[in-house]
Amino acid sequence: MRLKRSRIAVLGAAALMLTLTACAPPGQEGTPGVAATVGDVVVTNQQVDDTYSAWLYDTKGKDAANRRQVLTIALLSPALLAKCKELGYPITPATAASYATQWLAFKGVQGTPSEDMITATQGILALYVLANVDPTLDAVRQVSDSVAASAVVSPRSGEYSTDALIDSVKKAMQSAQDQQLGSQFSFTEFQNVSAFTDESRPWFDRGSTTPAS
Numbered sequence: 001m002r003l004k005r006s007r008i009a010v011l012g013a014a015a016l017m018l019t020l021t022a023c024a025p026p027g028q029e030g031t032p033g034v035a036a037t038v039g040d041v042v043v044t045n046q047q048v049d050d051t052y053s054a055w056l057y058d059t060k061g062k063d064a065a066n067r068r069q070v071l072t073i074a075l076l077s078p079a080l081l082a083k084c085k086e087l088g089y090p091i092t093p094a095t096a097a098s099y100a101t102q103w104l105a106f107k108g109v110q111g112t113p114s115e116d117m118i119t120a121t122q123g124i125l126a127l128y129v130l131a132n133v134d135p136t137l138d139a140v141r142q143v144s145d146s147v148a149a150s151a152v153v154s155p156r157s158g159e160y161s162t163d164a165l166i167d168s169v170k171k172a173m174q175s176a177q178d179q180q181l182g183s184q185f186s187f188t189e190f191q192n193v194s195a196f197t198d199e200s201r202p203w204f205d206r207g208s209t210t211p212a213s
Helices: 002-021 045-058 067-086 093-106 115-133 138-150 162-178 182-192
Strands: 034-038 041-044 151-153
Touching (some): 034 045, 034 067, 041 045, 041 067, 045 067, 045 115, 067 115, 067 162, 093 115, 115 162, 115 182, 138 151, 138 162, 162 182
Antiparallel strands (some): 034 041
């Protein structure tokens, strides 16, 4: 009985720690339950968790982004999609659904992509297109700077940085080239892009960020 009680106590302490870390510390920016906001765009911890879980489930664990990568695409998607449309490269949900289906096939997974995966793929495609339309990445930088100017990011998520984003995009482009993914599948490497610099809280990427209260 003593061993069982000890185990319950440990589990209870772990749950309590998760609840505490999910709440915004006093005096710091961010609302409990919110990972980041940009203007009218609000990305909640629940949304981040749902998308993260969707990638794990849809790809059977073969190709899942971490939470900072998920949050990066969620924050940038509206601005990226608007810029692509402005340049004459609109990326519709139907297009994203088609590419998400191809993505699963590319990874050797049977099944239909979830809405969360399709939504994320739409933003990933937009980033890929914009980076290739303007290889100098000036267009990506402009979009990122506009997001950074109004972004309010929870301290749990790290610090948003355009320089970090550009560096990450360059690595994605190089990785696609090294793997010889070609024009058909190079976009999949852009799932790994992150605009966040604070790596001192690895639990954000590993564990659930959804507050318990």
